[in-house]
Amino acid sequence: MNTMETSEQFLMKTYGRQPIAVQSGIRGVCTDETGKTYIDFGSGIGTNSLGYCDADWADAVYKQVRTVQHTSNYYYVSVQAELAEQLCTLTDMERVFFGNSGAEANECAIKVARKYSFDRYGEGRGTILTLQNSFHGRTLTTLAATGQDVFHKDFHPFPQGFVHAKPNDLTDLHEKLDDSVCAVMIELVQGEGGVHVLDPDYVKVVAELCQERDLLLIVDEVQTGIGRTGTFLACEQYRLHPDIITLAKGLGGGLPIGACLVAASCADVMGQGSHGSTFGGNPVVCAGALAVLSRVAEPGFLDSVQEKSVYIREVLESCPEVESVSGLGLMIGIRLKTMSAGEILAAAREAGLLVLTAKDKVRLLPPLTISKEELDAGLEILLQILNN
Ligand SMILES: Cc1ncc(COP(=O)(O)O)c(C=O)c1O
Numbered sequence: 317m318n319t320m321e322t323s324e325q326f327l328m329k330t331y332g333r334q335p336i337a338v339q340s341g342i343r344g345v346c347t348d349e350t351g352k353t354y355i356d357f358g359s360g361i362g363t364n365s366l367g368y369c370d371a372d373w374a375d376a377v378y379k380q381v382r383t384v385q386h387t388s389n390y391y392y393v394s395v396q397a398e399l400a401e402q403l404c405t406l407t408d409m410e411r412v413f414f415g416n417s418g419a420e421a422n423e424c425a426i427k428v429a430r431k432y433s434f435d436r437y438g439e440g441r442g443t444i445l446t447l448q449n450s451f452h453g454r455t456l457t458t459l460a461a462t463g464q465d466v467f468h469k470d471f472h473p474f475p476q477g478f479v480h481a482k483p484n485d486l487t488d489l490h491e492k493l494d495d496s497v498c499a500v501m502i503e504l505v506q507g508e509g510g511v512h513v514l515d516p517d518y519v520k521v522v523a524e525l526c527q528e529r530d531l532l533l534i535v536d537e538v539q540t541g542i543g544r545t546g547t548f549l550a551c552e553q554y555r556l557h558p559d560i561i562t563l564a565k566g567l568g569g570g571l572p573i574g575a576c577l578v579a580a581s582c583a584d585v586m587g588q589g590s591h592g593s594t595f596g597g598n599p600v601v602c603a604g605a606l607a608v609l610s611r612v613a614e615p616g617f618l619d620s621v622q623e624k625s626v627y628i629r630e631v632l633e634s635c636p637e638v639e640s641v642s643g644l645g646l647m648i649g650i651r652l653k654t655m656s657a658g659e660i661l662a663a664a665r666e667a668g669l670l671v672l673t674a675k676d677k678v679r680l681l682p683p684l685t686i687s688k689e690e691l692d693a694g695l696e697i698l699l700q701i702l703n704n
Contacts, residue, residue, distance in 0.1 A: 422536060559578065
């Protein structure tokens with residue numbers, strides 16, 4: 317049996333996979349087992365932030381795996397400490413907890429918010445308000461947090477304590493922010509929900525209400541963080557300093573990591589024994605993340621993300637089939653006039669370009685390091701399909 321057949325037989329059928337068996341990759345291009353190459357505008361859903369097998373990243377990971385590959389969190393390890401310090405410095409937060417995924421980062425955020433509230437106000441104030449159309453993960457609790465009914469079936473009973481408000485609707489927000497709420501959790505750009513950018517005026521009011529009522533503001537930057545939107549955090553573009561920020565995806569450059577960062581307001585909520593993870597903050601993963609941070613912090617790096625974003629938008633907006641382009645930085649959604657996103661995804665694949673979809677949009681999350689040549693080659697394929 318080949319890779320696809322073996323996978324179909326032995327893996328749970330949880331994914332609608334594309335018929336490609338990826339064998340290797342370098343920068344923004346991967347090669348499948350037949351030798352066909354693809355320009356990758358998806359980067360493992362925004363995860364391979366430095367592209368495939370970046371040399372500095374790979375060297376850092378290799379060096380660490382030859383030094384100490386794992387130690388339990390009963391001991392200290394320098395790469396974990398260094399990553400924690402760098403992340404707190406870059407985000408102006410106080411402390412971080414490391415897990416292995418975005419969902420775990422959000423689980424930690426939810427636990428911090430509820431404990432913060434319980435410690436101060438006691439029972440009955442444990443509800444988290446999230447937004448309709450949001451996506452916060454696949455664990456039972458983060459599914460309950462996710463404001464899309466399509467995810468709220470099959471797995472009952474779901475954990476309680478979530479209410480979903482309409483994005484950008486202050487009347488609905490006021491109605492749903494009752495005395496049972498302890499925190500508000502938002503994505504500044506709803507990625508999985510269709511690349512919708514949250515209105516800054518709405519976010520400002522949310523932040524003010526949180527401040528007034530001692531509600532913790534959690535910003536899920538799992539997809540938007542680590543330079544994806546052209547600033548290190550999307551929060552910077554909203555002039556927002558939340559109580560909790562969650563990160564994952566691009567942070568590890570392709571290795572599994574989740575981070576839950578807390579501000580001074582809740583830095584000491586979690587005490588010994590309140591949370592944990594066997595693999596969280598694994599040294600090899602931390603070494604990869606440090607390599608990502610050092611690249612993203614290089615002078616001009618984030619400017620180059622913005623420049624590429626402007627360039628992609630200009631090219632796309634000049635195409636008659638494109639209805640509109642949404643998103644921030646290199647997190648881009650394309651609404652089409654007549655063609656379906658699924659149709660474009662399949663045609664692009666055939667022509668050697670990998671794209672993603674989000675709801676009815678074509679979605680692009682190219683590596684932050686994608687070169688002008690790779691970008692042009694990919695856009696040429698996309699335009700050829702859209703102009704046909
Ligand atoms: C905003 C956001 N939060 C959380 C998650 C869940 O992350 P993970 O799949 O790493 O658990 C995702 C994944 O797409 C996401 O986009």
